[in-house]
Amino acid sequence: MKNKLAVTAIGAAMVLSMGTGVFAGANLQEIKAYLNGSITVKYNGSPVQLQDEQGAVVLPITYDGNTYLPVRSIAKTLNVAVNYDGATNTVLLGEQIEGVALAKSFSDSSYHTKDPDLTTYKGKDYKDVYFDNAKSTRGSSFMLYPKGKYQKLVLQAAATGNDIEKFFVQDSDRDIKLKITTIAVAEGLKTIEVDIAGVDKLFVHADIKGSGGLFVPLTTSYFK
Incomplete structure (x- = not known):
């Protein structure tokens, strides 16, 4: 309809x-x-x-x-x-032609880093990333704030060490999961698209096993 x-x-x-x-x-x-x-x-x-x-x-x-x-x-x-x-x-x-990189507004987590020793993935330096490289089974999460200005989130993410069997993006205000997926190490840098029209705050979460990690380049992930 x-x-x-x-x-x-x-x-x-x-x-x-x-x-x-x-x-x-x-x-x-x-x-x-x-x-x-x-x-x-x-x-x-x-x-x-x-x-x-x-x-x-x-x-x-x-x-x-x-x-x-x-x-x-x-x-x-x-x-x-x-x-x-x-x-x-x-x-x-609606959707904007030019994307707005998450790096422009990201400041949420202790895993946010610009350290060249941590921002490189498969030979490419992404300069500004979220990289949870802790060494225990855990939940890894961060917040994003589109403030209703964008139609779509294009998020790139890679699993390191171990596959991530549960990864989701949630509308934080309405407590609704907008995207649920997995991220395998073999997939490399995975592109995840999420419709976020009208959403003010986003909660991004991954369940990580053992010494696995979550790598999210903030320069190539963006709102549009």
């Missing part, structure tokens, strides 16, 4: 809520519009409440016979990632 969005209005368009700082020097035209609390929005037949990033209720705006809905709220309802590039005044919906 296709996802449908019904809006009880003459027409519909979408606008992105942005901080006042982005308006400096922008090509803006002043208009007279109205907040319209009589508009009802339904998604797949069920009423939805439009909210901003902080959870406050937002109303549609009516102007010149058209109704404008906040794009961030609609994107959240449709489970589509949304972001704003202030440098180019561009609204980014």
